[in-house]
Amino acid sequence: MSGYFVTEGIGRPLTILPDVLNRDLSRIINSNLQLKSSHDLEHLSSIAQQRDEWTKLTARIREAAEASQSEH
Template identity: 55%
Template structure:
C-alpha cells in the first residue's frame, strides 16, 4: 500500500486501474465533511489507526455507508 504513493512518471492512456487505494479513497471521499482523504502515507497511517479501534472503524464505515445511500437516493 505504501508503494502506491511513490510518484511514478507518466500517465495512463486508458481507464485508471482499480486498486485498493483508489477504492478506499473513493469510499472515504464520500464523507460529507471531507474529514479523511487517502492521498499520502500519513493518510494511510491515520486510516490504519482508525481501523485498530473497533468503535472508530464502525463509526467510519457507518458514515460512509450512509453517505453512499444518500448519494444514491439523490440520483
C-alpha cells in the same frame, strides 16, 4: 507503502484500493479524512485498530453512499 499510490500506465486507468477508499472517504460530509499519501494510510490504519471508531467510520461511509445512490 508509497507503491500503492502509483497509478501510471498505458490504457485504462487501474482501479486501486487507495482510490476506492479515498472516493468513499470523500463522500463523508465535513470529514477531513482522505487517502492520498502513506501518512493518510497510516492514519486510517490507526482508526481501523480502534473497533468503535472504525464502526462509526464505516457506518458514515455506508450512509453517505446510500444517500448518493438515492439521489440518482
